[in-house]
Amino acid sequence: MKYRRILMAAVCMVATAVQAQEQNMERDTQRVHTKYLSEITLVGRNTRADIHFLPEVLGTQINAGKKNSLIVTDNVQGNVVTNSMRQVMAKVPGIQVWESDPSGIQIGIAARGLSPNRSWEFNLRQNGYDITSDPFGYPEAYYTPQLNSVQRIQVVRGAGSLQYGPQFGGMVNFVMKNGSEINKPFQFETQQTAGSFGLFNTYNAIGGETNKAHYYAFWDRRSGDGSRPNSAFTVNTGYGSVTLKATAKLKLGMEYTHFDYRSQQPGGLTDAQFTQNHLQSFRSRNWFNIKWNMLALNTDYTINEKSRFNLKVFGMAGDRNSNGFLATPNIKDTINAATLQYNNRRVDVDEYRNAGAEFRYVNEYKIGKLKNTLAAGVRYFYGNTNRKQNGKGDTSSDYNFNLLSDFGTNLSFVTNNAAVFAENILHIGEKFILIPGVRYESIRNSANGRISFNSNGSENKINNQNRTRNFLLAGVGAEYHIGSTELYANWSQAYRPMLFSDLTANPTTDVIDQNLKDAKGYNIDLGWRGTVKEYLFFDVSGYFLQYNNRIGAITQQRTDGSFYNFRTNVGNSSSKGAELLVEFSPVKAFFKQSTSGNITLFASMGFIDARYDNVKVVTRNGNTLTESTLSNKKVENAPEQIIRTGITYSYKKLTANVQYNYVSKAFSDANNTVTPVATGVNGLIPSYQVVDIAGTYKFTERFYVKGGISNLFNEKYFTRRAGGYPGPGIMTAEPRNFFFTVGAKF
Template sequence: MQIRTLFWGAALTPALVLAETESHRLPAVDIIGSSADAFSLSGSAYVLSNEDLEKKEYTDVHRMLQGAPGVYLQEEDGYGLRPNIGIRGAASGRSERVSLMEDGVLMAPAPYAAPAAYYFPSAGRFHGIEVLKGPGTLRYGPFTVGGAINFLSTPIPDSPAGMVQLETGENGHQRGHAWYGATHGQWGFLLETHQQSSDGFKDVDRSDRDTGFDKRDYIAKLRWTSPAEASLRQALELKLSHSSEVSNETYLGLSDGDFHADPNRRYGLSALDQMDNDHDGIALRHLLVLGDRTQLTSVIYRNEFQRDWFKVSGAGGRGLGGLIDDANGGDAAARAILDGSQDVSDVTVKHNNREYTAKGVQSELAHAFTTAALEHEMVVGARFHQDEVDRYQPVEVFSQTNGVLVPSGYVAPTGGDNRVEEADAWSAWLVDKVYIGKLILTGSLRYEDIQSKARRYGDPGRDTVSRRDSNDVSEVLAGLGATYLLSDQWSLLAGVHQGFAPAGASATDGTDPEKSVNYEAGARYWGERVNVDAIGFYSDYENTLQNCSLAYPCDLAGGGSQDSGSVSFGESRVYGMELAVGSTLWRAANGLTVPLRLAYTYTRGKITQSSESSDAAVESGDRLPYLPEHQASVTVGLEQPAQWGGYLTTRYVEGMCVTGGCDNGLERTDDLLVVDLTASYYLTSAVEVYGKVDNLFDEQKIVARSPDGARPNLPRTAALGIRAHF
């Protein structure tokens, strides 16, 4: 591995490289590139290739990311339909503190106005995943407190090729994934679909409705590349996407007593709960090669997302969280309401009906040059982005009579249930990577200017505005990273950068964004049979922010909670260590190998000084919620390449505090130890059959208490499948 090769891999991979004249391929937008490119990055990086994903056949992004150190995952429904992903202490709720991208484009429904990721593409169709932390995240904002994750879609192949995959399993699980594409001359195309359904693993009291889902994704790509002999080389790629989901999911969990009796039970109050959503996306990318060392890449994008999550929100004048708390405290009436043995009026089932729009244009100019015998790779970029969320959320009222929900009324939406939130954001960034002998220095600057506003309506017809909020934020962020290549096998890295996460559009005037200063330092050893990354990190939060939502309401010091806007926790500190090991434990002369992959993360995070101006119910010394102190993932395999393979993955997550005080067992999740097994066999070089068992030993624990009660992980679930490439 040559140092020069490392430099150019790290520098040019993110920028849509169009190869020399013999290639007509426009690659997907990588933010890291291959695993080899990560060696010289001045920041923690983790790459899952398509081969890695196919070995385990996961369709839950939580399971896919469990091997990435420094990434925290909070399960909710067992399938990863609405993931909760955090990085290095950044809040995991609805992944709202992570810059989530697909092919380099922000993919949250409204990243600035309402960043909670209620939309997520079907993870089973991903072609690769990249996780980036450290100073390099300043290039991929707006959320730079933790890191960035880029999900790669299937690329257009250089020659006619396709794939068909079919899978069936327990609980009515069905999955189909197929794509076909080709390149002919200057033109290339790809058509793809991924479809997955399940009956679910929970049973609803007194109801025959299943608790599963039906999710469908469709992708189409069309690419044009200039002729090989053209004096001006360029390429265009159009990507169209559509997805739909119907899932019988709820916010209502279980009391601890009911969880321990049957973790897969669901109360009859949630019998009507159902999410129904549709997503449409379009992205047009353009590459212009301006010379051997200069290129301009641009993308215009628009995403639309509509959802109606019809779900129970309260009963008898009590919210779901309060009902569960009362039941845990021994309240017989609350238990009877949950069991369905006590009649109760005023069961509210809300249409959480929202329409999101996100659109923008971004451009990057990459230029490599030499000054004073120093090699530079500079990237200058800018983005203008607009997004909006329109909430019109009426409530249907029922009475629980003899355990059955009987319609009794309707409440038209006003106030917080009838509001529009908008954000306009200008972003600009400058990254200069300088090669000085064996030292690579990377300086980064980012500018964010965000104007957000929200209006609430006092009547269902929106004739009167009952409240207006607005907030303007401008920040300049800086970062510096360094990598020293001791040899082809050893490198040292260090970095510091400013973290930033804007508040949502319902924030009032003067609400500060979440801000931090983040440090990291470590070493990498990449030998012939062993790769080791060991990185320590420390984040000093000047302002720790929580965006309030129904899923994660903000507890207030005076009692009660709020489900919109933002509150400040004050100052906090997060520190820890990440360890990633990849090794070939044994290799036989006939090619039989025993691969190993290990990821371990140690983390401590707490409030160091609570905010005097905030109403949040936190105190100095409180722990940050949903942040495990220890977590680890180990995969051991036995494989004969191109013939067969088997992989055993063991994941451990220590119990987490769900509130800052963490005073008792009701404010913690359980320790979790789960083992997954996957095995595959090639019938021919192009046809593979496989089997998998998630949660081999059927270990179910309380993995979350948000939203509204104790929630289990997926029980033991087996599936069989076949995949054919052609």
């Protein structure tokens, strides 16, 4: 009921503003209203606003009827250098952020009660192609683009499943700078940033545009010591793209991305350790290393003024390496009295080798006098993951991956995916449109290899797992236009494929259900969004997310009395709530002209009620099994309230912002454990509130400075309890810190 009251109050407030709108709308110089636009680099080119809606048709993708956001990163007042997502996505309501990585190397975002673990409930893309390890078997994001180089961030919520495939969260696409926005043959850009805890970032780029081509390339290096001992990091990112305008209709592009980093991991804390000193560390021998290389070829062809297609061919080679002492934080990493050395570390290595292609076609056609749009496409993806774990590392403390014996686990995973999809904008009258859509997916996962060694030295192999599944997803959206606002609704089916971890289990202790199914469900959105002249931007909506066939492990007993873990579909969960964004300029609303600058207020609020339905739990107590359910238990990592508000002041060359963030308490496990366990792995995640300030001053179009203070009042908090990497235990969020950037363009 409280969500309904909040939603109705927001709707009434917006309705009052809309009724005051004049019949003949003046042009909004802050935001672009273009509905159909094929050049993504033109969206909001001259805008000063950081948040927009996506056009109904953008290139070869349909966004009409979907909950969506478009973030202009150059206009974000916040710490873009370290990819501070709570500041970057402040105006995307309901986005939960895990803040356990001070360098911003790996982001963790989610919404609507889904898990933020390396953003694996979103379909993450860069320029329209996959950037995760394997979107169908291991969809964790080890690579995040350096946001200095990102032109726009497109966010399509749950309904993105029809055009982009899994996951339940929708799609996040990082649109990189490509030179087409520069409007001259050559430009050199440099940004130098210094900050707290030894932070230094250097970003240097060249780019330009001619009649025949545009290009962009950058090199970025970021390093720092971190706020806790043993948390130093070094990150290198390189990128280059070139687009050739071969003919008036044909454009050919190529881009390459290199990313690598080395970081020391300070480990997690118990609750007692966190209370004593939340910035201490008890791990000095844990290291993490990533190497990522991606190549993409792009073809855009305009058949005629009504039809066009895009073809992307992409490949990725990535490596993930870790070495450390991974015991829970209540166990100290000390010198063994018997050997007079530290205990051996554990070495894990993953190798990802992926390739794919995606073809998209758009055609505009008329039925009577009304224009309609069809978007369709096909996709193929191949992924090969080699996973080597539980290797015996050395007893030293330095960065190395020395292996003293063979890996205990050596597995190979292969994914083949093919998909066909289509959506259609159908105009029914001048104001009302329907957007039906369908997607057909075929997935084949296979897994084989060694899970461990037996005590006699023989290999303990998994049974070769081969799973082929076919999905037919459907959905329908709608919009009804009221002036410069619109009512929108969407229902879309979604699914989440079983992961590699669901296909591999130790045969001596675990059994995989041979009838194991992928998680399936749907998203529903109903909302109202739009603009009123230059002073109001809003999006008010309610949602419902049904998540069926959740995968888990339950304890079972064999006929001989022995026990085993049975990995199967254990039940369902659902999330419902409201998401509200209102951005209001009282100066533009009440004054025709202002000589003292402009003030903009915003409120971005997400309300979540995520609960388990009939999830079955079987626990062992001695020699007996006890069955129970998690019915009505809160879903873990799902705070009920995520509220971000702020005020921005702009005057001539100065823009300054103050932002307030509040996130309510959440549970870290499905059993809703309140009292923390001794290891710090499970227990309540308390609510927290953080204030950030940031600003930009442009001396000229060429020279500017940026700066800010994050966590102004030095809030002591954490957003996650990790069960493994990068913990285990409580992962402390950053204390008060600052950044200062000097930038120039020539």
